[in-house]
Every structure is written in structure tokens, then in C-alpha cells.
Amino acid sequence: xxxxxxxxxxxxxxxxxxxxxxxxxxxxxxxxxxxxxxxxxxxxxxxxxxxxxxxxxxxxxxxxxxxxxxxxxxxxxxxxxxxxxxxxxxxxxxxxxxxxxxxxxxxxxxxx
Numbered sequence: 001x002x003x004x005x006x007x008x009x010x011x012x013x014x015x016x017x018x019x020x021x022x023x024x025x026x027x028x029x030x031x032x033x034x035x036x037x038x039x040x041x042x043x044x045x046x047x048x049x050x051x052x053x054x055x056x057x058x059x060x061x062x063x064x065x066x067x068x069x070x071x072x073x074x075x076x077x078x079x080x081x082x083x084x085x086x087x088x089x090x091x092x093x094x095x096x097x098x099x100x101x102x103x104x105x106x107x108x109x110x111x112x
Contacts, residue, residue, distance in 0.1 A: 031100035039093040046089050050082050 002010045053068055063069040067081040 025096065029100075031104055034097050034100050036094070036097060039090055039097060042093045043086055043090060046086060050085070054078070 057063040
């Protein structure tokens with residue numbers, strides 16, 4: 001359980017940053033250029049971050065998340081958890097792209 005500055009950092013990282021990312025996406029992302037293929041490119045960050053955690057953990061023994069702790073879970077369970085995490089992020093990206101397309105379609109209909 002984090003305390004002190006670690007708790008503040010944890011809250012910022014897992015609460016404030018996702019909310020600010022969503023606000024940024026709503027306000028500043030050009031939704032006209034979004035297509036379904038973008039959902040695969042957006043998986044790059046979670047894949048690279050997961051690989052980084054596993055490689056760093058292999059040397060240090062530290063895994064910041066219990067669902068990716070290779071020492072306690074082993075590679076098969078960690079890999080399965082990673083796949084589910086990718087599925088979650090992929091579905092989330094599809095929802096964001098779909099909502100942008102739906103919003104654009106509704107906005108276009110109301111302007112006609």
C-alpha cells in the first residue's frame with residue numbers, strides 16, 4: 001500500500017492522468033482522421049510497456065503490478081494476463097473510435 005509521495009504519485013498516475021488523457025482526446029484529437037486500423041497501432045504502448053516491465057523485473061525482481069508478476073505467477077499466467085490486458089485496451093480503442101464516428105455522423109446529420 002503506497003504512502004506519502006508514493007501514494008500521491010500513484011493517484012496521479014492511475015486517476016488523474018487517465019482523466020486528463022480522455023479530456024485531451026475529447027478536445028484535441030482530430031476525429032475525422034480516425035479509422036478502425038488505428039486501434040491496432042494504439043496497442044503499441046501497452047505492449048512495449050509490458051515488455052519493459054518483464055525485462056526489468058527479470059533483472060530486479062520488481063514487478064509494479066500483481067497481474068504481471070512473473071516471479072509469483074510464472075510466464076504462462078503472466079502472458080495470459082497480458083493478452084487480456086491487450087484485449088481490454090483494444091476494445092477501449094474501438095469504443096473511442098466508434099464514439100468518434102457516431103458523434104461525427106450525428107453532428108453531420110444535425111448540420112444538414
